[in-house]
Amino acid sequence: MFSTLRQILGENWHWRHQVWSLAKIDLVRTYRGAALGKIWLFAKPAVYILVFWFALSFGIRSASDVNGKPFLLWLACGVFPWFYMSDIITSGSDIYHRYPYLVNRLKFPLSLISTFYSLSLLIVLGCMMLFTIIVCLMLRIPLGVHLVQLPLVLALMFLFWTAWSMMLSPLSAISKDFANLLKTLSTPFFWVSGILFEIGKWPQWARLVMAFNPVSWSVEAVRDCFVYDRWFWSDPYSFLPFVCVLLMFALLALHNHHRLYMEVPDVI
Amino acid sequence: MSSDANETRIGDAVIIRDEDAANPIAVRFEHVRKTYKLFRNDKQRLVATFFPGIHCDTVNASDDLSFTVGRGESLALLGDNGAGKSTALKMITGVCFPTSGTVEVHGRVSALLELSAGFDMKLTGMENIDMRCQLWGLSKEESAVLIPEIVEFSELGRYIDQPMRTYSSGMRARLGFAFASSIRPDILVVDEALSVGDRKFAKKCRERVRGIMDKENVTVLFVTHSTNMAREFCEKGIVIQHGRSVFGGGITDAIEYYEKH
Numbered sequence: 001m002f003s004t005l006r007q008i009l010g011e012n013w014h015w016r017h018q019v020w021s022l023a024k025i026d027l028v029r030t031y032r033g034a035a036l037g038k039i040w041l042f043a044k045p046a047v048y049i050l051v052f053w054f055a056l057s058f059g060i061r062s063a064s065d066v067n068g069k070p071f072l073l074w075l076a077c078g079v080f081p082w083f084y085m086s087d088i089i090t091s092g093s094d095i096y097h098r099y100p101y102l103v104n105r106l107k108f109p110l111s112l113i114s115t116f117y118s119l120s121l122l123i124v125l126g127c128m129m130l131f132t133i134i135v136c137l138m139l140r141i142p143l144g145v146h147l148v149q150l151p152l153v154l155a156l157m158f159l160f161w162t163a164w165s166m167m168l169s170p171l172s173a174i175s176k177d178f179a180n181l182l183k184t185l186s187t188p189f190f191w192v193s194g195i196l197f198e199i200g201k202w203p204q205w206a207r208l209v210m211a212f213n214p215v216s217w218s219v220e221a222v223r224d225c226f227v228y229d230r231w232f233w234s235d236p237y238s239f240l241p242f243v244c245v246l247l248m249f250a251l252l253a254l255h256n257h258h259r260l261y262m263e264v265p266d267v268i
Numbered sequence: 269m270s271s272d273a274n275e276t277r278i279g280d281a282v283i284i285r286d287e288d289a290a291n292p293i294a295v296r297f298e299h300v301r302k303t304y305k306l307f308r309n310d311k312q313r314l315v316a317t318f319f320p321g322i323h324c325d326t327v328n329a330s331d332d333l334s335f336t337v338g339r340g341e342s343l344a345l346l347g348d349n350g351a352g353k354s355t356a357l358k359m360i361t362g363v364c365f366p367t368s369g370t371v372e373v374h375g376r377v378s379a380l381l382e383l384s385a386g387f388d389m390k391l392t393g394m395e396n397i398d399m400r401c402q403l404w405g406l407s408k409e410e411s412a413v414l415i416p417e418i419v420e421f422s423e424l425g426r427y428i429d430q431p432m433r434t435y436s437s438g439m440r441a442r443l444g445f446a447f448a449s450s451i452r453p454d455i456l457v458v459d460e461a462l463s464v465g466d467r468k469f470a471k472k473c474r475e476r477v478r479g480i481m482d483k484e485n486v487t488v489l490f491v492t493h494s495t496n497m498a499r500e501f502c503e504k505g506i507v508i509q510h511g512r513s514v515f516g517g518g519i520t521d522a523i524e525y526y527e528k529h
Contacts, residue, residue, distance in 0.1 A: 018405075029390045177314050263305075265365075
C-alpha cells in the first residue's frame with residue numbers, strides 16, 4: 001500500500017509540469033468550438049443560481065438572509081462547489097474513457113489522469129470563488145477573517161475528489177455499470193446534500209449522518225468561509241467524519257489503482 | 269512492488285525499463301506471456317471487478333515470446349494478423365503489461381501504434397503536437413525548434429490549426445509519422461505506418477526512416493506484412509506465429525521462412 005502511495009506521489013511530482021499543462025488543455029478542450037468560450041464557464045452556474053433563487057424566493061418563499069448575509073451569496077457558495085463535484089461525479093468517475101489515448105496509445109502514468117482533470121475543474125472553481133469575492137467587495141457585503149481558510153478547503157476538496165476519481169475510474173473502465181450508477185446518483189446527490197437547504201437547523205443525529213456525505217461537507221465548508229464565519233474544523237462532529245471518509249477513499253483509491261492499473265489498458 | 273527505480277515486478281512478470289541508450293541491448297523479451305481476459309458477457313465482467321480470481325476465458329496474445337534486439341539494429345516482426353505482433357509492440361512501448369516473463373527496454377521509445385496514435389480529436393493538429401512535445405518532456409525552446417519541422421514534414425499546411433476530427437486518416441497518419449520520427453527517440457517502433465498516404469509521402473517516410481537509421485544510433489522495430497518493405501529496411505527479422513517467435517535470424521532467411529510457413 002505504501003509503495004503504491006509512493007509511486008503515485010512520485011509520478012505526480014515527476015510529471016508536475018505536464019499535469020499543469022494538461023489541466024489547461026482540458027479546459028481548452030471543453031470550451032472548444034464555442035466563440036464565447038470562457039463566458040460559458042460562468043453562464044451555466046449563473047443561470048442555475050438565478051433559477052434556484054427565483055424558485056426559492058418567489059415559489060417556496062424560503063429565501064431569507066443567512067447569518068446576516070444575502071441569500072444569493074449563500075446559494076452561490078453551494079452551487080459553485082456543486083459544479084465542481086458534479087463534473088467529478090459524472091465525468092471524473094470514468095476518466096479513462098475521456099482520455100483513452102493517454103491510457104493505451106502513449107506511455108503515461110494512469111494516476112495522473114485523475115489529477116489533471118480534477119485540477120482543471122479546480123481552476124474553474126477557483127475563478128468562480130474569486131468572482132464571488134469580487135462581487136462581495138463591490139456590493140460591500142462584509143467578509144470575515146474566516147475567508148483565509150478557503151484555500152485549505154479547496155485543497156481538501158481537491159484531495160478528496162481526486163481520490164474519488166482514482167478509486168472509481170478503474171472500475172468504470174472495466175464495467176460500464178459503475179459509470180452509469182454514478183451518473184444516476186449525480187442528481188440525488190444534489191438534492192440530499194443540503195445545497196438548497198440549511199442542514200445547520202437539523203437535529204444533531206441527522207447532521208452527524210450528513211457529515212459522512214462528502215458533497216454536503218464540501219458545501220458547508222465553503223459556506224463556513226463566506227457565510228457562517230466559523231472555522232471548518234471547529235465542529236468535530238462534521239470535520240472528523242469527513243476525515244474518516246477521506247482516509248477511506250484514499251485507501252480504496254490506492255487499493256484499486258494497485259489492483260487494476262495493469263488491466264485498464266487492456267479493456268479501454 | 270518495485271525493488272528499484274528501473275525494475276518493476278507485477279506478479280510473475282518483470283519489467284526493466286530505463287533510458288540508458290548506451291546499453292548494447294535495446295529490447296529483450298524473455299519467455300513473455302500476455303494473457304487477455306475474455307468475458308462471456310457484461311455480468312461476468314462486473315463480477316470480475318470485485319472478485320479478480322473468478323474464472324473466465326483467456327487468450328494468450330503472446331506466449332513464451334523471446335527475442336533480443338541489439339542497439340542500432342533494425343528488426344522486422346513478421347507474422348499474420350493476430351499473431352501477436354502489435355501486443356509485443358505495445359509491451360515495448362509500455363502501454364500494456366506482460367502477464368509473466370521479462371520485458372527489458374533500454375532507451376526512450378517513440379511508437380506509431382495504429383497510425384493516428386494518441387491524438388485528441390477535439391484539439392487542433394498544432395495543439396496536439398504541442399501537447400505531445402510536452403509529454404515527451406521537451407522544453408519550450410526545444411519544442412519551438414521542432415514544431416515547425418514537424419508541421420513542414422506533415423505537409424498539412426493551414427489544416428494544422430483545424431480540429432483533428434476533421435482530418436482524413438491519411439492526414440492523421442502523416443502528422444503521427446512526422447511527430448514520431450522527429451523527436452529523436454532511441455527506439456522507433458513503426459507499425460504498418462509507412463504504407464499510408466500517397467506514393468510520394470510514403471517515399472518521403474521511407475527516406476526519413478532510412479536517414480534516421482543511417483545517421484543516428486537508433487534501433488528500429490518494424491511490424492509489417494510487406495516483405496518488400498522488411499527487406500528494404502531491416503537487417504534482421506523474426507517470425508511470430510500464435511504469439512511465439514518461431515524463427516529469428518537474417519532478414520532474407522526470415523522472409524523465406526515466413527513465406528514458406
